[in-house]
Amino acid sequence: MRSMTFRPIGKFHVPAIALLRGAMGVVLALAAGAAQAQELTLAVSKSPLSLPLYVAEVAGYFQDEGLKVRFTECVGGHRCLKLMLDGQVDVATAGDTPVMFNSFQRTDFAVIGTIASTMDDLKVYVRQEAGITRPRDLARKRVGVVIGTASHYFLDSLLMIHGVDPRDIQPVPMQPEAMQEALQTKRVDAVSVWEPYGYRIASALKTSVAALPNSGAYSAVFNLVVHRRLVGARDADLAKLLAAVDRAETLIRDDPARAKLILRQRLSTDDDFVRWVWPGLTFRLSLDQSLLKTLESEARWALREGHVTGRAAPNFLPFLHRAPLMQVRPEAVGISR
Amino acid sequence: MRVQTQLRITAGLALVVVLAVAIASWLAVSADHRAEAEQDRARNAARHAAALLLLTQEYPRYFEPRVAQQWRERQVALLQDLSGRRHDLESMRQSAGRLPLLFDRLSELPDEPENAFSARRSDFIVDQLINETQGLADSIYRWSRDAAAEGQAATERFRWIGIVSLLAVLGLLVGQTFVIVRRLLGPLDRIERAARRVERGDFDAKVGLASEDELGRVSRQFDAMTATLHDRRAQLLAEMARREAIERRLTDITNTIPALVGYFDAAERLEFANGPAIKLFGLDRARLGDYTMRTALGDPLYALHAPHLPRLVEGGKILIEDRIEIKGHLMHFQAHLVPDLGEGGELKGFYAMTFDVTALKLAEERMSLLARVDTLTELPNRRQFEERLAEAMARSRRTRRPIALMYLDIDHFKGINDSLGHQGGDLVLQEFARRLRASVRTTDTVARLAGDEFVIVLEGLNVGQEAEGVAQKIIDAMTPPVRVQGRMLDVTTSIGIVVSGADEPDGATLTARADDALYRAKRAGRNRFAVSTL
Numbered sequence: 001m002r003s004m005t006f007r008p009i010g011k012f013h014v015p016a017i018a019l020l021r022g023a024m025g026v027v028l029a030l031a032a033g034a035a036q037a038q039e040l041t042l043a044v045s046k047s048p049l050s051l052p053l054y055v056a057e058v059a060g061y062f063q064d065e066g067l068k069v070r071f072t073e074c075v076g077g078h079r080c081l082k083l084m085l086d087g088q089v090d091v092a093t094a095g096d097t098p099v100m101f102n103s104f105q106r107t108d109f110a111v112i113g114t115i116a117s118t119m120d121d122l123k124v125y126v127r128q129e130a131g132i133t134r135p136r137d138l139a140r141k142r143v144g145v146v147i148g149t150a151s152h153y154f155l156d157s158l159l160m161i162h163g164v165d166p167r168d169i170q171p172v173p174m175q176p177e178a179m180q181e182a183l184q185t186k187r188v189d190a191v192s193v194w195e196p197y198g199y200r201i202a203s204a205l206k207t208s209v210a211a212l213p214n215s216g217a218y219s220a221v222f223n224l225v226v227h228r229r230l231v232g233a234r235d236a237d238l239a240k241l242l243a244a245v246d247r248a249e250t251l252i253r254d255d256p257a258r259a260k261l262i263l264r265q266r267l268s269t270d271d272d273f274v275r276w277v278w279p280g281l282t283f284r285l286s287l288d289q290s291l292l293k294t295l296e297s298e299a300r301w302a303l304r305e306g307h308v309t310g311r312a313a314p315n316f317l318p319f320l321h322r323a324p325l326m327q328v329r330p331e332a333v334g335i336s337r
Numbered sequence: 338m339r340v341q342t343q344l345r346i347t348a349g350l351a352l353v354v355v356l357a358v359a360i361a362s363w364l365a366v367s368a369d370h371r372a373e374a375e376q377d378r379a380r381n382a383a384r385h386a387a388a389l390l391l392l393t394q395e396y397p398r399y400f401e402p403r404v405a406q407q408w409r410e411r412q413v414a415l416l417q418d419l420s421g422r423r424h425d426l427e428s429m430r431q432s433a434g435r436l437p438l439l440f441d442r443l444s445e446l447p448d449e450p451e452n453a454f455s456a457r458r459s460d461f462i463v464d465q466l467i468n469e470t471q472g473l474a475d476s477i478y479r480w481s482r483d484a485a486a487e488g489q490a491a492t493e494r495f496r497w498i499g500i501v502s503l504l505a506v507l508g509l510l511v512g513q514t515f516v517i518v519r520r521l522l523g524p525l526d527r528i529e530r531a532a533r534r535v536e537r538g539d540f541d542a543k544v545g546l547a548s549e550d551e552l553g554r555v556s557r558q559f560d561a562m563t564a565t566l567h568d569r570r571a572q573l574l575a576e577m578a579r580r581e582a583i584e585r586r587l588t589d590i591t592n593t594i595p596a597l598v599g600y601f602d603a604a605e606r607l608e609f610a611n612g613p614a615i616k617l618f619g620l621d622r623a624r625l626g627d628y629t630m631r632t633a634l635g636d637p638l639y640a641l642h643a644p645h646l647p648r649l650v651e652g653g654k655i656l657i658e659d660r661i662e663i664k665g666h667l668m669h670f671q672a673h674l675v676p677d678l679g680e681g682g683e684l685k686g687f688y689a690m691t692f693d694v695t696a697l698k699l700a701e702e703r704m705s706l707l708a709r710v711d712t713l714t715e716l717p718n719r720r721q722f723e724e725r726l727a728e729a730m731a732r733s734r735r736t737r738r739p740i741a742l743m744y745l746d747i748d749h750f751k752g753i754n755d756s757l758g759h760q761g762g763d764l765v766l767q768e769f770a771r772r773l774r775a776s777v778r779t780t781d782t783v784a785r786l787a788g789d790e791f792v793i794v795l796e797g798l799n800v801g802q803e804a805e806g807v808a809q810k811i812i813d814a815m816t817p818p819v820r821v822q823g824r825m826l827d828v829t830t831s832i833g834i835v836v837s838g839a840d841e842p843d844g845a846t847l848t849a850r851a852d853d854a855l856y857r858a859k860r861a862g863r864n865r866f867a868v869s870t871l
Contacts, residue, residue: 117472119431160461161442165454218465219432219472282428286479290472297464304457331482334475 039068040237041089043080046073046267048195048277049116049222050093052248052285054266055259059251061244067237076176076194077222078149084227085109090234091241092225095150096291099225100298103319104308108228110321112238113287113332115245116222120280122154123198124212125179125205130189135162135212142170144179144191148307150220151176153298155192156305157218166305180204194220199273221291231321238324242285246329249283287325288334292316339550340520347516351509358502365495372488378418379481382429385415386474389436393466397459400447405440412436415473429476432469439466524552528559540567595693600677602686605630605646614691617663630689637661642672642689649676649687659759660698669698711785713763714770722784722792726844729782729796733837736797741804743793744833744851745773745811748863750789753828757821764821765828772814777807792851801836808832808866829864831855836868 044050053071056062062069074080077094081102084092099111126132130141135158145152156166172188179191180201190212193201201209224245226238252259260274267273299313317335325333392408395401412433419430443462449455527544534542540563546556591598592612600609607620607628615622618633631639638661645655655674660667672691679685709721717725726742733740747753747769754762766789773783773791782794793811795804811832818825833855835847850869858867 117428119428119435157461157465160458161439161465163442163449163458165458219469280428282425284425284479286475288472288475290468290475293471294468297468300464301461304460332479334478 038234038237039070040091040234040241041070041072043072043074043083043089043092045077045080045093045222046075046196047077047093047121047222048263048267048281049095049118049121049220051252051259051263051266051281052115052245052283053093054262055248055251056244058262059248061247062240064247065240065244067240067244069241076146076149078146081109081225084225087227090227090230091238094223094225096221096223096294097150097153097298098148099223099319100295100302101148101308103295103299103314103316104302104310107318109225110228110231110319111223111225111287111291112321113242113245113285113325114221114223114291115249115283115285117219117282117284118222118280119219120214121194121220121277122150122192122218123214124155124158124190124192125183125198125201125209126190126212127183127186127188128208128210129186132190132212135159136164138190139164139168140170141189142172142187144172144174144182144188144193146176146193147171147173150194150218151192152307153301154218154220156301158192158212183209195277196267196269196273199269199276203272221294223291226321232323235324235327238321239327242324242328246285249285252283284332285325285329286332286334287320287322289336290334292320292335295319340516340552343516343520343550347509347513351506351513354502354505354509358498358505361498362495362502365491365498369488369491369495372484372491375421375484376481376488378421379477379484382415382418382477383474383481385411385418386470386477389415390467390470390474393440393463393470397443397463400444405444408440409437412440423480425476425480429473429480432473432476436466436469436473439469520548520550521552524548524556528552528556531559531563535563535566540570597689597691597693599633599689600686601630601689603684607633608686638663642674645674649674650684652676652678652682658694660695667695668693669695714767714785716770716774716791717782717784719784719786722782722786722794723844725782725784726794726847729794730837730844730847732796738796739798739801739836739838741795741798741801741807741834741836742847742851743795743804743808743811743866744835744848744855745791745793745830746855747789748829748831748859753826757824757826761821765819765826768819768821769815769828769830773811776811776814792848798836804834804836805866805868808834812864812866831858831863832866833858834866834868 042053044053057069057071072083072089074083074092077092078098080089080092081094081098083089085102085106085108093115099109102109124135124138124143126138132138132141138159143155145155155171159166159169172182174182174188174191176193176197179188179193179197182188183191183201183205191201198211202211224241230238256278260271260278263269264271264274295316296313299308299316302308303310303313320335322333322335388411389408392404392411396404396408415433416430419426419433439462443459443466446455446459446462524544524546527546531542531544542563543560544556545560546553548556588611594611595613596611597614597617598609598611599607599614601607607625607630610618610620610625610633614620615625618635620628620633630642634642641659641661642657645657648655653676655672657672657674658670659672660669662668670691671694672689675688675690676684677686677688707720709718709724710716711718729740747765750762750765753765757765766785769789770783770785770791773793777783777793777795780796782792782796784792784794786792793807795807798804812830815828815830819828820826833851833853835850835854837847854867854869858865861867
C-alpha cells in the first residue's frame with residue numbers, strides 16, 4: 001500500500017489519495033471476498049524479537065490490511081521453522097542459524113524479510129561453582145546448547161574469538177526450557193541461550209549463575225520465513241503481512257511505552273525484563289545484503305566445523321523472496337539482483 | 338465589534354502570522370540544514386564502511402601493517418561520524434565499537450602457531466568481521482536513505498511553509514480588504530449618499546446602519562440630526578406660513594382702510610406704502626425703495642410735512658391737519674406721523690398715516706352753515722345775522738329810528754393766510770372778531786359771514802353819523818399789532834357803511850349796498866371806511 005505510484009506531495013493530494021485508497025480498498029475487499037479471505041497461519045516464536053507481530057495483532061493492523069492471520073506459539077525459531085516446513089503453518093519466525101542449517105537439506109522455503117535484530121539476545125550463563133570467569137575457561141566444560149540454532153552459533157563464535165577450539169568443550173544438546181534445570185542439577189557448567197530464557201535463568205538462579213562478558217561479535221537477526229508454495233501464489237497476502245509489520249514497527253518507534261506494555265503482556269513477564277532486554281533490540285523491516293553474508297559465513301562455519309555434510313555452501317539468493325517487501329517498502333530491500 | 342478593535346485584531350493576527358511564518362521558516366531551514374549535515378555524515382560513514390569492508394577482505398591475505406593502520410583510521414573516523422542521539426545510531430555505534438575486538442584477534446593470528454584450529458579460527462573471524470561490517474554498512478545505507486528522505490521532507494516542508502505563508506498573508510490581505518469593504522466602505526458610501534440627499538434638502542434621508550461600531554454610531558447621530566432638521570423645517574414652514582398669513586392680513590387691512598399708510602426710514606426713504614397711497618401718488622409698486630418722501634408725495638405736500646419732521650427725533654407723535662389741491666380737487670387731510678425708535682432711542686424711521694378728511698370738513702362746513710354760530714369766532718353766523726337783520730329792520734320801522742349796517746374784511750387777508758398758514762389766519766380771525774365785539778355795544782350784532790367777511794348791525798341810532806364814529810373806533814381798535822405764532826402782525830380793516838331809513842326795501846339790498854361801500858373803501862386805499870351814498 002505504501003509503494004503507490006502517487007507520492008503524497010502535499011495536502012492538496014490528500015483527497016485524491018483518500019479517493020484512491022477508498023477505491024483500492026473496495027477493489028481489495030472485492031478481491032478478498034472472491035478469495036474467501038484465505039487465512040495466513042503463523043508460527044511465532046515466544047521472543048521479544050516477535051514484538052512487531054504482537055503489536056500488529058493487538059493494534060489490528062492485519063485486519064486493516066484485510067488479512068486474516070492465526071498465530072501458533074512456539075519456543076525457539078528452529079521449532080517454528082519446523083512447524084512451517086512440516087506444512088502446519090504458512091509462515092514462521094526464525095533466526096538466521098536455523099535458516100542456514102535447513103538450506104543444506106531443502107529448498108522449499110524462503111525468507112521474505114528481517115523484522116528485528118539484536119546484539120545481546122544471546123548470552124552464556126555459567127555456574128559460579130564451575131570456576132568459569134572468562135570464555136577461555138569454557139574449555140573442557142559441559143555447555144548446554146540448542147544445536148542448529150543461534151545458541152549453537154553464538155557459543156562457537158564466543159569460543160573462536162577467544163581462542164578456544166569448540167571441539168575442546170563438551171556440548172550438551174538441549175532445548176532452552178531445559179537449561180535452568182540442567183544448571184541447577186549441575187548437569188552442565190554453562191549454557192548458551194536466548195531471551196527470555198536467559199533472564200529467567202538469571203532471575204531464578206540469582207547469584208549461583210553469572211553471564212560471561214558478551215564480547216562475542218554476533219548480531220542475531222529475526223526473520224519471516226515462508227513455505228515455497230506461498231511464493232508467488234500468495235505474494236499479495238505476504239505483502240499485507242509485511243505492511244502490517246511495517247506499521248507495527250513504526251508504532252514501536254513512535255510509542256515505545258505501548259509497545260513495551262504489549263511485549264510484557266504477550267510474554268507474561270514483568271517490567272524488569274522489558275527494561276533489561278529493550279536497549280539491545282532494533283526493529284526495522286529489511287532484506288539486506290548482510291543477511292546474505294551472514295547466511296554464507298554461517299554456512300562456511302557449519303561446513304568447517306562439520307555440523308553439516310557437503311562440499312560447499314548453498315547459493316542463498318533463491319532463499320530470499322524479495323517481491324512482497326519490494327511491494328511494501330522497496331527502499332528496505334538492500335539485495336541487488 | 339468596533340472597527341478599531343477589528344483592525345487591531347487583524348493587525349495582531351498579521352503580526353502573529355508573520356512571527357509564526359518566521360519561526361516556522363527558521364525551524365524548517367534549521368531542519369533542512371540538520372538533515373543536510375546528517376546526510377553528509379551518513380555519506381561519509383557509508384564511505385568508511387565500504388572502505389572497512391575492502392580492507393577487511395584485503396588484510397588476511399598478507400597481514401600488512403599498512404592495511405591494519407588504514408583499517409583502524411577508518412574505524413575511528415566511522416565512529417566519529419556515528420555520533421548522535423538516534424536509536425539506530427546507538428546500535429551502529431555499538432556495532433562499530435565491537436569491530437576492533439574482532440580485528441585485534443585477527444591481527445594476533447600471524448603471531449600464533451599455525452595449526453588446523455588457527456586456520457578455522459582465522460576463517461571464522463574474517464567471516465565474522467565481514468558480516469558485522471556488512472551489517473554496519475547496510476544500517477548506514479538505511480541511515481543515509483532516511484537522512485535523504487528527511488532532507489527531502491524538510492525541503493518539502495520548507496516549500497509548503499512558503500506556500501502556506503503566502504496563502505496566510507494573502508488570506509489576511511483578503512480578510513483585511515473584506516473588513517474594509519464590508520465594514521467601512523459600504524457604510525461610508527451609505528453615509529455619503531444620505532449626506533448628499535440632505536445637501537439637496539431631503540431631510541427624510543436616513544443612513545440606517547444598525548451595527549454597534551463607530552460607523553453605526555455616526556450613522557445613528559446622522560439620522561438623529563436629519564430627524565431634528567426635518568422637525569425644525571416643519572416648524573419653520575409652519576411659522577413662515579403663519580407669518581405670511583399675518584402679513585397678508587395686515588397688507589389686506591392697510592390696503593382696505595381709507596387711509597394712506599407708509600413707512601419711511603430715518604433718511605426719509607420710502608419702505609412701505611399701502612395700496613391707496615400707491616394709487617393716489619401713482620407710485621411704482623415694484624420700486625418703492627427708490628422713492629424718498631419728497632419724490633413720493635410731491636413738493637407741495639412734502640412742504641406741508643417737512644417743517645414738522647425734525648420733531649420726530651424727540652419721539653413725539655405729530656398730527657398735521659391741512660388741505661391741498663391734488664389733481665384739481667381740494668383735499669383736507671389729517672396726517673399722523675409716528676416715530677419708530679430703536680432701543681437706544683434713536684430714530685429708525687417713522688410711520689405716516691394720512692386720512693382724507695375732505696368729506697368731513699365739507700360736512701363740518703355745511704353743519705356750520707346750518708348752525709347759527711360761527712364755530713371759529715363764536716360770532717353769529719350768516720343765518721343768525723339775516724334773522725337779526727330782519728328783526729332790526731322791523732324794529733327800525735316801528736321805532737322810526739335808523740339802523741346802520743357795516744360790512745368789513747381784513748385787508749390783505751390772503752397774504753396773511755399765505756404767510757402764516759390757515760392756522761395763523763384763523764388766529765388772526767379770532768383776534769379780529771374779539772376786537773370787533775369790544776368796539777360795539779352788546780346790543781349790537783357782530784356776525785361772520787364767511788372767511789374774513791364780517792358784518793355789524795348797529796341799532797337805535799339817533800343819527801346816521803353815529804355809525805361813522807363806531808367805524809373809526811373799530812379802525813383804531815385794530816391799530817395794536819396782533820401776536821400770531823411769535824410774530825407781531827399789523828392788521829387793518831376796510832369798512833363799508835350803509836344807514837337805513839324807514840323805507841328800506843329788504844336786508845339783501847341793504848347788505849349789497851354795504852358791500853358796495855366796502856368796495857369803495859378798498860378802492861380808496863384800505864384801512865378806512867366808506868359810507869353808502871344812496
